[in-house]
Amino acid sequence: xxxxxxxxxxxxxxxxxxxxxxxxxxxxxxxxxxxxxxxxxxxxxxxxxxxxxxxxxxxxxxxxxxxxxxxxxxxxxxxxxxxxxxxxxxxxxxxxxxxxxxxxxxxxxxxxxxxxxxxxxxxxxxxxxxxxxxxxxxxxxxxxxxxxxxxxxxxxxxxxxxxxxxxxxxxxxxxxxxxxxxxxxxxxxxxxxxxxxxxxxxxxxxxxxxxxxxxxxxxxxxxxxxxxxxxxxxxxxxxxxxxxxxxxxxxxxxxxxxxxxxxxxxxxxxxxxxxxxxxxxxxxxxxxxxxxxxxxxxxxxxxxxxxxxxxxxxxxxxxxxxxxxxxxxxxxxxxxxxxxxxxxxxxxxxxxxxxxxxxxxxxxxxxxxxxxxxxxxxxxxxxxxxxxxxxxxxxxxxxxxxxxxxxxxxxxxxxxx
Amino acid sequence: xxxxxxxxxxxxxxxxxxxxxxxxxxxxxxxxxxxxxxxxxxxxxxxxxxxxxxxxxxxxxxxxxxxxxxxxxxxxxxxxxxxxxxxxxxxxxxxxxxxxxxxxxxxxxxxxxxxxxxxxxxxxxxxxxxxxxxxxxxxxxxxxxxxxxxxxxxxxxxxxxxxxxxxxxxxxxxxxxxxxxxxxxxxxxxxxxxxxxxxxxxxxxxxxxxxxxxxxxxxxxxxxxxxxxxxxxxxxxxxxxxxxxxxxxxxxxxxxxxxxxxxxxxxxxxxxxxxxxxxxxxxxxxxxxxxxxxxxxxxxxxxxxxxxxxxxxxxxxxxxxxxxxxxxxxxxxxxxxxxxxxxxxxxxxxxxxxxxxxxxxxxxxxxxxxxxxxxxxxxxxxxxxxxxxxxxxxxxxxxxxxxxxxxxxxxxxxxxxxxxxxxxxxxxxxxxxxxxxx
Numbered sequence: 039x040x041x042x043x044x045x046x047x048x049x050x051x052x053x054x055x056x057x058x059x060x061x062x063x064x065x066x067x068x069x070x071x072x073x074x075x076x077x078x079x080x081x082x083x084x085x086x087x088x089x090x091x092x093x094x095x096x097x098x099x100x101x102x103x104x105x106x107x108x109x110x111x112x113x114x115x116x117x118x119x120x121x122x123x124x125x126x127x128x129x130x131x132x133x134x135x136x137x138x139x140x141x142x143x144x145x146x147x148x149x150x151x152x153x154x155x156x157x158x159x160x161x162x163x164x165x166x167x168x169x170x171x172x173x174x175x176x177x178x179x180x181x182x183x184x185x186x187x188x189x190x191x192x193x194x195x196x197x198x199x200x201x202x203x204x205x206x207x208x209x210x211x212x213x214x215x216x217x218x219x220x221x222x223x224x225x226x227x228x229x230x231x232x233x234x235x236x237x238x239x240x241x242x243x244x245x246x247x248x249x250x251x252x253x254x255x256x257x258x259x260x261x262x263x264x265x266x267x268x269x270x271x272x273x274x275x276x277x278x279x280x281x282x283x284x285x286x287x288x289x290x291x292x293x294x295x296x297x298x299x300x301x302x303x304x305x306x307x308x309x310x311x312x313x314x315x316x317x318x319x320x321x322x323x324x325x326x327x328x329x330x331x332x333x334x335x336x337x338x339x340x341x342x343x344x345x346x347x348x349x350x351x352x353x354x355x356x357x358x359x360x361x362x363x364x365x366x367x368x369x370x371x372x373x374x375x376x377x378x379x380x381x382x383x384x385x386x387x388x389x390x391x392x393x394x395x396x397x398x399x400x401x402x403x404x405x406x407x408x409x410x411x412x413x414x415x416x417x418x419x420x421x422x423x424x425x426x427x428x429x430x431x432x433x434x435x436x437x438x439x440x441x442x443x444x445x446x447x448x449x450x451x452x453x454x455x
Numbered sequence: 456x457x458x459x460x461x462x463x464x465x466x467x468x469x470x471x472x473x474x475x476x477x478x479x480x481x482x483x484x485x486x487x488x489x490x491x492x493x494x495x496x497x498x499x500x501x502x503x504x505x506x507x508x509x510x511x512x513x514x515x516x517x518x519x520x521x522x523x524x525x526x527x528x529x530x531x532x533x534x535x536x537x538x539x540x541x542x543x544x545x546x547x548x549x550x551x552x553x554x555x556x557x558x559x560x561x562x563x564x565x566x567x568x569x570x571x572x573x574x575x576x577x578x579x580x581x582x583x584x585x586x587x588x589x590x591x592x593x594x595x596x597x598x599x600x601x602x603x604x605x606x607x608x609x610x611x612x613x614x615x616x617x618x619x620x621x622x623x624x625x626x627x628x629x630x631x632x633x634x635x636x637x638x639x640x641x642x643x644x645x646x647x648x649x650x651x652x653x654x655x656x657x658x659x660x661x662x663x664x665x666x667x668x669x670x671x672x673x674x675x676x677x678x679x680x681x682x683x684x685x686x687x688x689x690x691x692x693x694x695x696x697x698x699x700x701x702x703x704x705x706x707x708x709x710x711x712x713x714x715x716x717x718x719x720x721x722x723x724x725x726x727x728x729x730x731x732x733x734x735x736x737x738x739x740x741x742x743x744x745x746x747x748x749x750x751x752x753x754x755x756x757x758x759x760x761x762x763x764x765x766x767x768x769x770x771x772x773x774x775x776x777x778x779x780x781x782x783x784x785x786x787x788x789x790x791x792x793x794x795x796x797x798x799x800x801x802x803x804x805x806x807x808x809x810x811x812x813x814x815x816x817x818x819x820x821x822x823x824x825x826x827x828x829x830x831x832x833x834x835x836x837x838x839x840x841x842x843x844x845x846x847x848x849x850x851x852x853x854x855x856x857x858x859x860x861x862x863x864x865x866x867x868x869x870x871x872x873x874x875x876x877x878x879x880x881x882x883x884x885x886x887x888x889x890x891x892x893x
């Protein structure tokens with residue numbers, strides 16, 4: 039088909055051509071970037087924490103009238119209360135296992151520090167950042183963590199300390215990610231490290247495959263898999279217990295917790311948020327990510343629909359304007375399919391121009407977002423897929439008015455109006 | 456004449472109801488998406504204390520050295536207890552306060568009620584006058600009570616409602632964590648958004664704090680901070696609360712009121728000298744480095760406006776742009792299809808100006824329609840912002856008369872702007888050509 043008459047015709051409709059091309063360009067730019075953002079968010083949300091998350095829930099409670107001092111007597115009193123709670127929770131029929139903890143992955147509450155190969159080197163000299171979890175011999179089992187080397191804590195390993203104490207443990211279990219960072223060449227089990235720049239040596243006794251840090255914020259993204267677990271029950275004015283319910287008994291176990299704890303002692307505060315399933319903790323942590331992905335998805339769909347509607351509208355207008363010309367062409371021997379092809383090819387040209395501009399805009403927008411927000415560079419295939427999508431959309435949108443055009447009877451040419 | 460244009464407009468819009476609906480919907484959706492995100496953006500980027508925001512300053516002192524700054528760890532956004540106390544002793548600003556968030560248990564007098572958790576802040580007497588806290592009953596404690604570590608407390612009007620059914624509770628006693636406090640004041644629903652004095656610990660949009668107690672009392676009772684503690688390696692610290700407060704852990708928020716640029720410059724010098732003194736005392740081993748940001752700069756530094764909000768505002772502006780381009784195209788189609796009618800009107804003596812008026816009127820009708828659709832969609836959008844933003848922030852995006860008015864104006868103005876080119880084209884229609892062919 040000769041393109042010359044088509045280009046000549048388009049010249050007469052410069053404004054319309056420019057508008058459709060521009061609209062396709064901006065749509066392409068926004069849709070590519072939006073889908074890229076969606077993908078990045080979904081990737082973020084879908085990464086596993088390392089836990090077997092089903093049937094796990096967290097209990098957070100605050101003591102009333104408990105000792106607040108740092109003296110050994112106060113700490114031992116607090117520890118006795120904590121152990122009483124643990125026993126009561128472990129005795130519940132629907133509970134599989136319970137461990138004290140300071141936090142769990144995805145919970146906005148964390149205790150962070152450093153791990154180094156030499157004593158006295160704290161973060162200032164540059165070493166591995168890590169988050170600290172504090173638990174007992176049931177902690178790994180309760181969270182469903184996978185031990186890949188060394189051994190788990192035993193009851194004899196576990197000690198307790200005050201919330202404000204500053205002593206480092208004798209032994210720890212670390213994540214494989216942290217072990218590999220500290221000892222890239224060798225097996226980390228049995229090696230000695232120094233925590234928080236202290237001079238007291240700490241021995242690694244085990245490695246877990248994977249365990250995410252509590253924070254999902256970008257500030258923690260540099261050490262998101264560096265976790266260190268200490269065999270210590272922390273004693274403070276509040277306590278946290280992570281509980282694994284028997285399979286399928288999550289709700290029953292969660293319901294049983296408050297009364298069980300109040301039976302041990304009523305001098306405590308438990309509110310609506312005190313007993314929370316891991317599913318809810320996950321949903322809250324990633325609420326913004328999932329919401330953002332949904333918003334972007336909705337915007338993309340509406341944007342594509344608006345652009346398609348615009349193409350339908352303008353092409354219909356052109357078909358109406360060229361009613362007579364189409365009649366003449368039909369009278370001169372053009373088949374219906376030729377008319378249809380004409381409009382589709384015309385749209386392909388306009389969309390093509392728009393898409394080329396759009397690719398440039400999309401890359402520009404991505405650069406802008408990278409400079410303003412913490413965003414990655416968009417891979418080329420996003421732009422290519424986006425290009426294919428808008429071109430296809432143009433073809434689909436133009437089909438309805440183009441078919442109407444192809445149905446113009448040749449007799450129109452002979453009418454005066 | 457306007458009534459005539461109105462009739463013409465209605466007739467023309469009804470002639471292609473689908474095209475008209477498409478235009479109205481496009482504008483409505485475009486405007487609604489940008490208005491919804493704007494409502495959220497406006498809420499989170501609001502200045503919580505406009506009349507004093509340039510007089511309130513938060514200092515930072517580099518306690519970790521340039522090496523940590525080079526590693527991107529930045530400076531702590533709070534002071535150590537030691538530094539905060541030194542600054543308070545010197546009293547170089549007109550007013551100053553150290554602050555830290557606390558979480559306590561309130562034990563009701565009534566034996567049958569269960570204890571419940573409350574949160575608040577430990578601060579100095581200046582806190583209330585600096586931040587212009589409005590009082591319902593009573594007032595702040597005084598500086599003498601700071602010095603005597605008095606067991607006094609200022610409570611929120613919500614807590615006053617809950618405990619005292621809203622009556623004047625000044626002089627009453629409440630029990631927090633096993634200690635009694637005398638109520639000296641009730642603040643009147645005071646909760647600046649964002650809560651600028653606590654953005655280093657929270658997102659700044661939480662519920663109002665329940666209580667405020669003297670900082671000195673909080674330290675006496677060894678009440679832990681409920682906010683962030685940044686120790687950045689804690690080697691060599693003594694155990695216990697005393698070891699903690701005298702360590703290089705940064706956890707105390709600090710604010711100074713400096714009335715003018717001269718006072719600000721003087722305070723900057725003072726802070727630099729203070730850091731230099733620490734150098735001489737052998738505590739720091741680097742060139743003194745301090746910052747002093749006013750309230751507006753501080754909110755910016757703390758990134759109070761979440762990136763989601765900014766991205767979605769940009770995105771919805773792009774979205775509105777596409778909708779407008781689309782409207783230009785549709786209007787062009789609509790107006791140019793009536794070239795014949797325009798030709799007749801022109802031939803009968805209508806001037807270009809009258810063509811302009813007629814089509815502007817028609818465009819305005821589309822704009823108003825788009826505005827109404829926009830208001831409906833903005834309402835829906837405001838209901839669903841909770842899906843995207845934190846509930847604390849989503850609550851701020853409310854549909855009020857201002858937002859409705861803005862939506863209508865935005866729809867009308869953007870439609871008229873979009874109509875400009877199509878109308879210009881319509882007004883250039885040559886009557887002779889149109890009449891000739893028909």
